[in-house]
Amino acid sequence: MLGIIFTNLVEMIETEISAEMADEILDEAELSTDGAYTSVGHYPFEDVLAIVTLLSEKTDTPIPDLIFAFGQYLFPKLVAGHQHILPKNATLMDLLVQLDSNIHVEVLKLYPNATLPTFSILEQTSDGIVLEYGSPRQLDTLAAGLITGGSQYFGVEVDIAMNTLSDEPYRVKIDVKIREKVAN
Ligand code: HEM
Incomplete structure (x- = not known):
């Protein structure tokens, strides 16, 4: 890592x-x-x-709570160090759509020894995306924390539902709904 x-x-x-x-x-x-x-x-x-x-x-x-919190903490730090990797005027949805095809591809160019997960898109609507996370490191909770950190960064709200699809290889369905923040 x-x-x-x-x-x-x-x-x-x-x-x-x-x-x-x-x-x-x-x-x-x-x-x-x-x-x-x-x-x-x-x-x-x-x-x-x-x-x-x-x-x-x-x-x-609990360990999953800590990993989730770390994802939230990590998101703005990763972005700050790699502004050039983010698409211009990106939204959270842009980022999630391009995670596998662009963002992590660029990360791998920068750090050839990075060990990255895969995120294939199972479904996409105007306000949501269903991703399939795959990685032997089983860091789906980190992914949920990163997505939540991303929602704070972009000023939107997210609902995330996770479902394990298989243990070997490890695959988890991550269902993300994105909502505008309701003003207080
Ligand atoms: C919401 C968006 C993102 C999600 C859900 C996500 C998810 C993940 C996850 C779960 C890992 C852990 C590795 C694994 O599971 O096997 C990871 C690693 C990593 N990601 Fe992302 N990521 C996101 C955005 C980004 C961005 C914006 C950057 C940087 C521009 C980035 C750079 C990295 C790096 C450097 C690693 C570490 C790889 C290693 O330690 O070898 N990610 N990502």
Whole structure:
């Protein structure tokens, strides 16, 4: 997994909880490095699991909740670092439609050793899209968090329904409905 994922994960723990918590986890987790991640490095996916598992124990928060929260946190960070990859004046729908055919394709050009999921489009309407997520890393909750982070970024609301289609290979149907924000 790319270093930017690790640096953002550690940064989320530092800013949302505390620098002490981040240090404690990096010290205690059995990691491939001594916890010194750089954004340009590449590290085993198991390290993410080790960090998130410890964080879950220490904060008494279920792992999927943490992965979802991380997706929300990560979205604006990924976008900020890669503005040129986003289509001009893009909406959340544009982004979801182009995830497989464009966005992640560009990501792979930039980081040839990235390990990306697939998102095929099962259905598309004016206000919704049904995607099929496929990845052996089973990060569909991260995808839901990223989509939710994207909705906040673009100022819209989303309803997301997830259904596992198969365990081997791992495939999940992600049904996204996009709504305009209702003014208070
Ligand atoms: C709502 C939109 C997006 C969704 C749902 C999404 C989903 C995901 C998921 C679930 C992963 C984890 C890998 C896996 O599941 O196997 C991932 C990885 C990644 N995505 Fe996206 N993504 C989105 C937008 C973006 C954007 C806008 C960028 C950057 C411009 C980006 C860059 C990356 C990178 C760099 C990785 C890490 C790959 C690695 O660690 O090797 N994604 N994405």
